[in-house]
Amino acid sequence: MSVPIMTLDKVRKSYGDSVAVHSIDLEIAKGEFIALMGPSGCGKTTTLRMLAGLDKPSAGEIRMWSRVMNDVPAWERDTPMVWQSYALFPFLSVLENVEFGLKQRRTTDAVGRRAKAMEWLDRLGIAGMAGRGIDQLSGGQRQRVALARALALEPEVLLLDEPLSALDAHLRVRMQTELARLHGELGITFVYVTHTQSEAFAMANRIVIMSEGRVQQIGTPQDIYRAPATRFVAEFIGASNILSGTLKESGAGGIVIENALGRFRSAGATGIAVGQDAAFVIAADKIALTRAADPAEPGLDAVTGTVAAEEFIGAVVTIHVDLPDGRSMFVQKQQNEVGRLGLARGDEVRLAWHPQDTFVIPG
Amino acid sequence: MNAATVRWILMGYVLLVFLFILAPILTLVAFSFNVDRFPALPWGGFSLAWYEAVFADETVSTGFRNTMIVAVTTAVVATFIGFATAYVDYRYQFTGKRAYLALASLPPTVPVVILGIANLSFMAAIGLSGTLTAVILGHVVIAAPYAMALIRIRLADLDPAIEPAAWNLGATPWATMGQVIVPFCKPAILSSLAITAAVSFDEFMIAWFVSGIHETLPVRILAMLQGQVSPRINAVGSLVFLVTVALVVVAQIAVFSWRRKRPLAGGGDG
Numbered sequence: 361m362s363v364p365i366m367t368l369d370k371v372r373k374s375y376g377d378s379v380a381v382h383s384i385d386l387e388i389a390k391g392e393f394i395a396l397m398g399p400s401g402c403g404k405t406t407t408l409r410m411l412a413g414l415d416k417p418s419a420g421e422i423r424m425w426s427r428v429m430n431d432v433p434a435w436e437r438d439t440p441m442v443w444q445s446y447a448l449f450p451f452l453s454v455l456e457n458v459e460f461g462l463k464q465r466r467t468t469d470a471v472g473r474r475a476k477a478m479e480w481l482d483r484l485g486i487a488g489m490a491g492r493g494i495d496q497l498s499g500g501q502r503q504r505v506a507l508a509r510a511l512a513l514e515p516e517v518l519l520l521d522e523p524l525s526a527l528d529a530h531l532r533v534r535m536q537t538e539l540a541r542l543h544g545e546l547g548i549t550f551v552y553v554t555h556t557q558s559e560a561f562a563m564a565n566r567i568v569i570m571s572e573g574r575v576q577q578i579g580t581p582q583d584i585y586r587a588p589a590t591r592f593v594a595e596f597i598g599a600s601n602i603l604s605g606t607l608k609e610s611g612a613g614g615i616v617i618e619n620a621l622g623r624f625r626s627a628g629a630t631g632i633a634v635g636q637d638a639a640f641v642i643a644a645d646k647i648a649l650t651r652a653a654d655p656a657e658p659g660l661d662a663v664t665g666t667v668a669a670e671e672f673i674g675a676v677v678t679i680h681v682d683l684p685d686g687r688s689m690f691v692q693k694q695q696n697e698v699g700r701l702g703l704a705r706g707d708e709v710r711l712a713w714h715p716q717d718t719f720v721i722p723g
Numbered sequence: 724m725n726a727a728t729v730r731w732i733l734m735g736y737v738l739l740v741f742l743f744i745l746a747p748i749l750t751l752v753a754f755s756f757n758v759d760r761f762p763a764l765p766w767g768g769f770s771l772a773w774y775e776a777v778f779a780d781e782t783v784s785t786g787f788r789n790t791m792i793v794a795v796t797t798a799v800v801a802t803f804i805g806f807a808t809a810y811v812d813y814r815y816q817f818t819g820k821r822a823y824l825a826l827a828s829l830p831p832t833v834p835v836v837i838l839g840i841a842n843l844s845f846m847a848a849i850g851l852s853g854t855l856t857a858v859i860l861g862h863v864v865i866a867a868p869y870a871m872a873l874i875r876i877r878l879a880d881l882d883p884a885i886e887p888a889a890w891n892l893g894a895t896p897w898a899t900m901g902q903v904i905v906p907f908c909k910p911a912i913l914s915s916l917a918i919t920a921a922v923s924f925d926e927f928m929i930a931w932f933v934s935g936i937h938e939t940l941p942v943r944i945l946a947m948l949q950g951q952v953s954p955r956i957n958a959v960g961s962l963v964f965l966v967t968v969a970l971v972v973v974a975q976i977a978v979f980s981w982r983r984k985r986p987l988a989g990g991g992d993g
Binding site: 414444445464 | 882884885887888889891892893894895896898903906907909
């Protein structure tokens with residue numbers, strides 16, 4: 361990676377005794393769409409606010425290109441933000457809101473300002489609203505004004521703090537597409553805070569998963585989805601089954617984890633020593649589902665159990681299976697595939713998977 | 724009893740209450756236009772003589788001028804202090820904030836006689852006794868809490884993200900104050916100017932203690948009452964009432980202008 365546009369170097373933020381962000385190292389490349397994701401209180405918003413200069417790191421360094429930003433006040437930075445509440449100025453018109461940042465810059469006169477603001481309103485499809493007051497707009501329109509207001513400054517980095525969380529579901533999906541399109545067209549860096557994984561997965565090139573002020577994993581959506589690095593990530597994503605046990609073998613031949621259900625192979629290396637607690641994760645859509653009486657496919661690891669419940673989510677069905685030792689697993693399949701099996705509650709089924717589709721995490 | 728009957732009874736009750744409150748004032752206004760020397764029924768006839776007498780009376784016009792100077796200055800200073808106090812409460816978290824707010828709201832709860840005496844001895848000690856400045860200072864003390872309360876209510880409606888959003892867009896804290904906070908608070912500031920002017924305009928006790936020879940209108944009215952019973956007092960009283968009501972109405976209009984325009988909740992399509 362060439363020089364990152366933004367660097368967080370062992371950045372820490374504490375308020376008295378409580379630590380909001382422990383020690384974050386993160387390099388953001390120019391043009392990236394990076395999502396900071398985690399449950400509320402994980403430190404993602406604090407991290408974003410530090411990037412904007414609204415909170416000052418207690419320790420560590422934030423750099424933009426190679427300039428240290430720690431002591432640069434918010435109003436001297438070029439990192440406009442889109443707020444969860446939109447934070448539009450209620451006493452100004454739509455146009456005046458978009459002009460606000462340009463007015464502070466004093467780089468253009470009133471005419472140039474107006475033209476630029478109109479250009480961005482037009483680009484976001486709300487040029488017809490220019491003269492309206494903020495209280496005359498719907499949520500989706502406000503969202504566009506907030507975006508136009510930030511983008512009118514033509515920044516290198518745009519910060520977004522849960523910008524879609526106040527919108528209803530169908531509008532959220534539409535704005536998601538729009539944001540991804542804008543990111544592609546503008547080629548600028550988006551730093552996007554969210555607690556909704558569908559948003560992060562749909563738009564981001566890279567995702568940073570945080571929990572309790574610490575980074576749990578940084579990776580592409582595929583990495584995070586397929587190979588969660590920690591139990592927290594696996595549980596937070598919720599797309600995988602976690603089977604814990606004891607690490608029995610670890611070597612060139614792979615890893616073996618043993619529990620009451622049997623011995624399970626896994627690919628890849630880990631720092632976990634033999635004899636310690638470990639778990640492996642297997643994505644719900646990577647599991648083959650057959651009736652227990654059907655012949656087992658060779659080369660796969662498998663468990664058997666009974667069907668506990670089925671959930672339909674459009675074309676995809678989630679089947680919950682109770683295992684003999686009291687655990688349960690879930691499998692996601694296309695509806696037509698499941699239909700062929702004709703399963704009913706209580707039926708005996710076999711769940712099988714390739715060892716290379718599993719990933720080992722600390723127990 | 725059906726709902727309509729209950730409504731009529733309640734409306735009648737409210738009317739009675741208003742009548743009870745306003746009857747003496749209405750009587751005063753009515754008799755200020757009465758040609759007779761003594762306020763007695765039947766009404767003798769319409770006359771503006773008492774108003775002419777009031778406007779011709781130099782002590783009254785001086786008193787009125789003093790009152791206006793005091794009211795306007797008090798309104799500006801008290802609103803400024805009230806705004807600053809409310810903003811500090813809005814922007815900062817600090818230990819002792821409750822005590823700070825309690826202290827800032829305290830003056831109107833102190834009996835005015837005590838305030839008057841305290842003002843007198845303090846102003847005498849610093850050599851300001853008997854000046855309009857002393858009256859203004861005394862009035863600012865009792866009026867500023869009203870200003871703070873009004874502006875604080877307004878600030879409570881301000882999205883906490885708005886100010887950082889302005890900084891984030893390149894506005895310095897001072898620019899944000901001028902372009903965001905003050906414009907947002909404008910209705911409350913106008914309302915506060917009117918209310919604090921009204922508080923000062925008809926304040927008697929402090930003015931009586933510290934004004935010395937620079938009588939304000941309420942002090943002048945008392946002096947007139949002590950001297951003789953004259954319908955001129957009705958005329959002056961009517962004028963004072965008119966100004967005070969006008970100020971309160973202005974304050975109410977300002978408050979309603981923002982209460983009506985509260986933003987709708989988010990969501991919806993677009």
